Every structure is written in structure tokens, then in C-alpha cells.
Amino acid sequence: MKNELRISLKILTFYFLIIGLVVLQSCDDEPVDPIVVVDSDNDGIPDAQDNCPSISNPNQSDVDNDGIGDSCDTTNDLDTDNDGIPDDEDNCPLIPNPDQIDDDGDGIGNACQDNPDLTPMFPCIDGMAGPYPCDGYDLMGHIPVSVLANNLGNPEGSDIWGWTDTTTGKEYALVAMTNSTAFVDVSDPTNPIFLGRLDTATSTSYWRDVKVYNNYAFIVADNVGAHGMQVFDLTRLRSVTNPPENFTSDALYSGFGSAHNIVINENSGYAYAVGSSRSGTYGGGPLFINIQNPLNPIGEGGFFGYAHDAQVVTYNGPDSDYAGREIIVGSNENEVVIADITDKGNPIEIATISYNNVGYTHQGWFTEDMRYFILGDETDELGFGNNTRTIVFDFTDLDNPTFKMDYIGPSAAIDHNGYVKGNSYYLANYTAGLRVIDISGVDGNSMNEIAYFDTHPENNNTSFNGAWSVYPYFQSGNIIISDIERGLFIVRPTQ
Template structure:
């Protein structure tokens, strides 16, 4: 069953707040119930159906027929407010019907939707050689395609060998070449079959030469091992697969845990200090090499320099900048309030104070951005009383006397959740579906110049970040999407990351990367100063335990994904992660090979991301420092819900949903 990742589609979207947060706050009325017809659905992909529903009293009389529908996974099964359902992806999903009773209680009803998988129509072997050496082992990789031309990783495929004495296959789909001879490998599922003949020949390997690029290293550093199988004459046998394993002897005896990781290309990373012996095996021949791994030993303390408490409303995002007068300022938004935006003087971080407040017609000012020259501010609006949401453009040249230049709502009435300012243009995430690119070079007369929207079923978007003419958007199920909006050759490194094919008026998609959870909430491009490798860092957001606004702490889920673009935009690879147990991420920032993460209930995390990245950085001692901001007078007392970090002039400024703005400093 596919996970319910759109419990809060855009995390703090006010529409879903009504539907989902209300479920923990409003008491269900026993005297009323929603009656839905049909009560459940079984559909084929792309099939549609119509639901109808009424709100009935205890006596079965219809009280009202104004029942609304919504989907908890709209990329897989969509539903209109009036109940028109469309099956988009196979699996089992849940729709919700919701209505307000005459006594002002919210009534819910769940509707299960089962979408059938299309039949498998083709199976093929992936890179299975036609000749193998005896005493070698390789995984058998298969691909399956169904009637909708979808790749089916869930397909149950049976593998068999025509002669197990020559080549056998175990329950993990690994093929063992036993002795010279010929054999036919068969893959079968339902009525579809694929076959491939393989010839097993004598294994010529008599020795293995094993080398590596470091004998002494630190936890978290990637060591490259290179094993070359040799025949009796000393020639390299290039077409024999090499299998790598390792044994560990940690420095402590407190329980080994997960000590390291090795890839099939010989890359190894240790999580803990100690002695590690890497073993390379080709056929019946093996070689080994032992290395010493020391503790990374980079930990520092975070000092709280200052705190600006906001206890009557939730604090959303922040932005810190140098004003035109040379002083330092911060702007913070508010969530679920009355449309306030606060301006702070943070020149002395130990004595931060609100110096101005701008109030607009909104429930939430989710995102706040300041132009590069420090003169223009943009805030986003959600939940306006007249439903005209959009953006508000501010004159912030004097942060003590901020004024509204203009409001822009054209095509943005569904609400703008996030935004980004780039070259006198605002990228406004519009109604969770696309981003509009708005020219604000004349801030009194903004104008939309283009839009970018995916064409995938049930697509959605949460955030966008623009750098060097490339927009990196976060698109939940569709993952990271890179779009050329005016890049120039060599603007990014390596060279293939720039194309020059798009512009602000003509956005052109370059590539994308998605991952199974579909929780992609934020993205940040990162070129490593230590290796020149180019990554896009993707952050999750998920609330499997619900979002609690007033009564108790929230425990989110998710982690940070490191996606490496080595061979252009068409071949991204997820190479590493940073995952804090029992916590979930929000926004983050990279500066000088250091990652600053607002890890919601786990607070601020500062992480060393220098060098080649592999494995779970949390396990490798790469965490430099952490601070969990809580306050007994917070809107939810003594509970961290850290929203956004920004390193600035030697300090780290952090907004916390429950307690306002914080200024921290890494101790030397």
C-alpha cells in the first residue's frame, strides 16, 4: 500500500489545515453521519467514478447534501470537491468526505479506493552477460513493463535455470556460475516469459591485486578500493565481477552497530573509528587490505547569542540581510494568525527587537524574501478574507518604516505558499500546482511573464530556489525538478549543468529526480568546494502523527537526500542521506561545505558535508553541532518546531514555529 504522504500536501496549507488538523481539535457529533454512495471503489487506472454523499441525522433524514470530498494522495487518486474520482496510480488509497453539522461540528467519512495494477506485458534482462566465468556470482536484474507502459518494480517474477549444476539461482535472484557449460535462464510472471542463454567458461584468475587511496582516514571519508583480477601470466581479467565485503574491529566494545558501508565499485565509508579489513573476491580467489579509521572529531558547541520571543502566533520563515544603511535586519512571517510580518533589528544579535510590523489580509504569511540590494521585500499570502491571496511587495529600504508598494493577485488567488526573488523577478509557488514568474523591476506595476507547471498526473509543488539561472523546485511525488530560466554556459560546474536554452520568459525543464516516499519539500543546489561535485540536496516533510497547532508537540518524519548529478541532468543518483531518528526536516541552507538544517522537533543541526558523500552522514560523526530551541512561554511551551536557518556574518539565525527568532554562534 502506498504511503499517505499528502496528509498535509503543502505542510501548512490552510485548506488541509481545516481538514486534517481539525480532526484532532474538533469533537465528532454522534447524532450525524455522512452517507456515501458507493461506500468504496475498485477502479482501473485512468478510470473515473462519481461519488455522492449526504449528511444525515440520527433518524436517517437528510440534513444537507453539501458534502465536500478531498484526497489524501491526490497524485494517485484525485477527487473533485463534488466527488468526481479519477484513478491515477495503482494501489490502495483513501478519500475523505467532510461536512459541517448544524451544531458546527465537523463530520468525516473515509472512502477506500483500490486501483488495480495493469497486467505485465513484457519482461527483459538488464545487463545480463552472455558469458560468465565459473565460480563467479552476479545479481540477475530484470525490468517489467505493464499494459500502461509503466515500469513495475513490484512485479513478482520467477527465475529458473535449465541446469542448476551449471548455473543456479538463489531466492535473492543471484546467479552462481558453477562449472563450464551452457544454460538457459528463464524469467516468468503470469503469461509473460523471457529467456537468455549463458555460456559458463573456465575461470582463469589466479590472483587479485587490491589497492586503495588511503591507509589512514576518518569516519565519513570515502576510501576507494580497486581490485584487479589477474590470470597466471599477470594479465588483468577485466570482465570478471569482483565482490567486496569488509570486517570491522571498532575501537569500543559497546556494541558495534552499523559500522560502515561498501559499494560494488569498491567505495567504502566507515561510520565509526577502528580497524577495517576490506576483502575483494573474484571467483575462488580473494585479497584483503586493512585500513585505520579515526574519529572525525569535528564537534563544537552552539552558543545562544540572542532570542526574540514570539508567543502569541506561530512564526514561519525568516530572511536576514544588510540594509542600505549598513545595519543588519531580519524579517519573519507568521502562520495561522492575522497576516502580520515582523521586522527586526539584528545588528546586535544579543538584543534583537521588532522595529516595525506590516499587517495584510491573510491568515498566514508563510514566506518572506528580500531582494539582493536590500530595498524590496516580498511576502506571500494565504487565507485572505476575500480569497485574493497572491504576493505583497514592500519597500524595505527603511526597515523601521516599511510600506506596501503593491499587491499582486493576478492568477494567484489560490494562495502563494513560497517564493523566491531572482534578478528583479519573483518566483511565486501558485496554488500548490506551479510557479509563476513575475517581473517586479517596476514594483508598483508587477507583471507575470511566464509560468512553469509539470504535466504529470496529480502534480503539485511546494517550493522553489533559483541559482545561476536554474530554478530548483520541490514537487512532492515528482521530486526535484531543474528548470533553465536563463543560465549561461559554465554558470555551474560541471559544464553540463548549464545549457543556456531557457529564460525567465521561457522556462525549459532540464531534468528531475524523484524518490519513493514522495515527501520532497525543499531543494538546495550545492557545489562542493572540496571536490567540485555538484549535488541537489532534497529535504522531506511528512506528518505521519499529525500536526498539532496548540495542544502538544508535533513529531514529523523524513530526512535529507543528497542527489549527485555526475553525467548531466539525465542521470542523477542518490548517494547519501542525513537522517535524524524520530524527527523530520524543514528548510535548510548550505555555506562553505556546511549544511544548516532546521530539523523541526530536533532543532538546528549543523553538518559537515565536505569531501565525497556516501551513506548516512548522521552515523559518521559529521554532525558539527546541534541546538534544540524551546521556550516555556512558546505558543506550544517547551517544544521545538524549527522552521528555517540562515548563516549570516558569523551567526546562525533560526526561526522556530513555536518560539520566534534565535541567534546562535558556533564556538571556536
């Protein structure tokens, strides 16, 4: 009986062993579910690792190191001057001012404006700063074209941009000239230091433009053959000991020849060359260039239709349909074009809008809430005889943009480049110089000029002379202006 029981147990053990092997084998043969990598914002960073998964930010910038990317972080607490006020709320982030006093209400704290050590080159007194007409702005410093461009080939000035070295806090002007790009340390606006120049990649051009991304300058020029895009490492300016130097570029992108302008979205790490060859693949439309590795730009397509200038933003305005999308607003000669370019392989036009008495749709800028878009038409003053006209569109619904209002300036000078900071619109108004326009009342169709500095004192004629562009974004409150004939001006609100 015991032997029979042992035999039965062995048979049962063998039976269950066979069943187990069959089950294991069948499990091994079953298909395995694929691992799904979710990247909601299509920026190449999986959501699990992305510090801002809802808004494209391939550079993963996080200035306050709190684990939330700057694109998503509404509470950045970086406090450079250790005064208890985060930089993104501080009206003077480089000088301690916990009281945040701002007597003139211009968004720049008294601590940044009331500096007794900064004696203007020419204070604005009785409407004049030395030889220059003014209202509310002192002339702090000036460097003429002959110095910036070495006076070779009858040079002129064109575009301008600024760079702040976050390591040192120093501020620099990047001044585009017909033959080169000049670099100026404007940290002490009363004693600007011309550090040197980067010569053109080909020949001279009356249209040279520069923008900045991650401590690199990107430079293009129009009507100059195979110029491409020069890339220059701005941190090299820290070590200049014997200025001025003759610099060379750190990289040259040759995916296009000439371009009228360069536009950069610092959130996404993309540059957009606009106004390139009309015979090219995209007819002079924006070319998409990935510059997340600044020294190795990569072309990723484009959008058809000639664009003279543009602004590209990671959208956070009132139209919830496009929250977090990368939106381009092109000033395209006779109309404004809005497009979603989040997917570089499939850009989608959203809407177009034009307006009365179109001369040349030149350049525009969003208000900070992205509700309105402020546009300049470069030739309507010439063609229709009106005074300086600034056109405002309501972009509350990007699919249905509407005309909002016209602002008419006090002279017949031509408007060129304009930029928004807070409730002010800073306009380079050619022969009328810099004009500062209060836009706080735009909801009620009200805009009014509150200050100016005229870099072209001869006249306010309707001609292409004087102030080409302006950069109003330095935390110090200093503003830099590029003048075609007179070079770099550094101005500051009158104390």
C-alpha cells in the same frame, strides 16, 4: 578649333555629370543592411552595453565598479573594511583582519567571532545554553512570538530571511508570522531591536514566506485568498526612531492570490511564486514575475506542474551545456523537476528524478559548486518510521541526475528547510532545532553532524513543532532561526 574643343569639353562634362547622378540615384535606391543588436544572454541589454554579456544580469550590478558585472566578475575587489582582502575573499569583511585567521575552520574569521563585547544571552556549556540543548552554538538573543506578532489570534512563526544593508552594514531578520511580517535589527545580536511589523494583506496564514531583492522584501502567504505579493522597501528600516512601527507595503502585486512560497534569483531580477492555486493556468507551478523594477512587478508566464518549493540559479556548475542559463529545481511533492527557464516564453523541462520511500518532496538546495542537490522530504519520518533523512542527488549532468546518498540524522524529528553555506548544511529540523551538518565529504558519501542548537527542548518527536527555517548567510557569522512557538533565535558559534 578652340571653340570645337570647348564644345567637346562641355559635352564630356555634361556626360559625366549625368552618369554621376545616375550612380548616386542607384546607390540611394539600394537596400540598407539592418542594424543587428546582439544580446547573447537575452537579458534585454545589448552586448555592446552589457557588463556581463554571457550571463543574464538585467540589473547590471557591479559592486566594485570595475565595469565587469558581478555575474561575470570573479575578481570583485570591493574591500569594505580596507584590510587589503576583497570582500568576496574576506572571512570577516566588516572588521579589518588581513591575517584571515580562522582557528575553527568554519569560514568565519576570528575577528568576526572573537568579540569580547558580545556576551551571549546563554553560552553553550556542558550541552546546554540556558534551557536549550546545544553543541557548538551560543544563544545570543531571542524575541518571542508574543512580541513579534503582538500576540493577536494565537500567532505562530513560519519562514525567515535576512537582509544586510550595504550602506550601513547592519543586519536585519525578516520573520514571517501568521498575521504579519516582523522586522528586527540583529546587528547587535545580544540586543535585538524589534522595529515593527507589516500586517498581512488579507487574513492569517500558517504559511507566510519572504525573500529579498535589491533592498526590497517580497512576501506571500498560502491559503489566504487574494493576498498577492507584498513589496516592502527595507531601507525604511534605517529611519525608525520610535519602534515598533506599524508599516504599510510599498506595492502589492495581484497577479495571483495565495502562494506557498516565493523564490528569487537575484542575478536575473525575477521572482517565482510557487504553490499557488492548483486551478490556475499553471496548476500551481512557478509563476514568472519580473521584479527588476521592484515597485512595478510584471508577470511573464509560468511553468506547469505544482511546485511546493524551488531554487532558481544562474547556472555555473559542471554541466557546460547549461552555463549561464537560468535553471529552476522544483521540489514538486513526489519528485524533483529540473527546467531551463531562461526564455520565459518557452520554459523547457530538462529532467525529473524521484527516490525511494517518497513522503512529500519538500525543499532542497544546491551545494556551492552546483554538483549536488540536497533535498528534504517532509513526511517520510511520519510515513516510514525512519530518523531524519536528507537525500543527496548528483547533478553533474543535469539531463541525467542520479541518486547519490541518504544522510540519516540522530533523531526521528521531521526535516523542514535547509540551506548550504560553504561545506555546511544548515537544517531547520522542527523539534530537533537547528542541525549543522558537514558536507565536505559528500564526494565519498560521507556527511556528519558537527553542531546543533535545539529551540524545542521538550522533545525531538516526529511532529510539526519547533524550528521552521534558518538563515545562515550573515557575514557576521550570526545565524537566525524561526521557531513556530518561540519566535526568533539568534545563535553564534561558541568561542
